[in-house]
Amino acid sequence: MEELARYLKNYYHLSAAAYDALSACFEEKIFAKNDYLLKEGKICRHLYFLKQGALRGYYNADGKAITHWFGFEDNFVTSFYSFITEKPAVENLQFIEGSIVYAISKERLNGLFNQYHEIERLVRIVYEQYYIRLEERYVNAQFKTAAELYHNLLEQSPHIIGRVPLGYISSYLGITQETLSRIRKPR
Structure with a gap:
């Protein structure tokens, strides 16, 4: 829970009583590579803090998996839409x-x-940070070239x-793997 305490202090300082109450409500879960945290069609009933590892959020569209975000250590992850609205998720979260x-x-x-x-x-501040990143991603996708998107990601x-x-990175950037390979070639 030390990682969580360190992370939370970056956003808002909680009193000791509030932090103790919050940390007592979290339970640790372990997942293997390729396990799912959530599958589309299911309602997300938990907010997660990623202590260790990585996952991706992706949609299925026309038989293709379209990656739209990645989560790494020290981040809150969930299907925010499903968690907030209590409606079935439209995305998959896979480790x-x-x-x-x-x-x-x-x-x-x-x-x-x-x-x-x-x-x-x-939690409101955490939500705000999520939506700021979402809007930045949307704006970047509209106005930046594939090379600019890749270099920003790096x-x-x-x-x-x-x-x-x-393959997940090229999907995330909205480009083919061939285009990603060209961008990555040294000049």
Whole structure:
């Protein structure tokens, strides 16, 4: 739970009582590579903190898996749409490495919101950060070239190349693997 405490302090400082109550509600879960955290059509009832490992979020469209995000250590991950709306997920969350997560149910989290308003404020900030990243990704996809997208990805997440298959990266960037290979060739 030390990773979680360190991460939370980056967003909002919780009182010791609020942190203790929050950490008591998380349970550790271990997943193997290729396991699913969530499959489309299921309702996501937990918010997860990724302690170790990596996963991807992807949609199925016309028989193709389209990767739209990656999660790595020290991030909250979930199907935010499904978690917030309590509707079936339209995405799949699949581990691309063996991983360890801390999970908290929406029910328990809502109970903490009522008891500790500072936890509610913290989670609101986490949601805001998620939506900021989502909008940045959308804007970048609209106005940047494939090469610019790839170089931005390397700048923001240099570890991604060694950890994520190139097919997932090309899907994430919205380009073919051949285009990604051309971009990656030294000049």
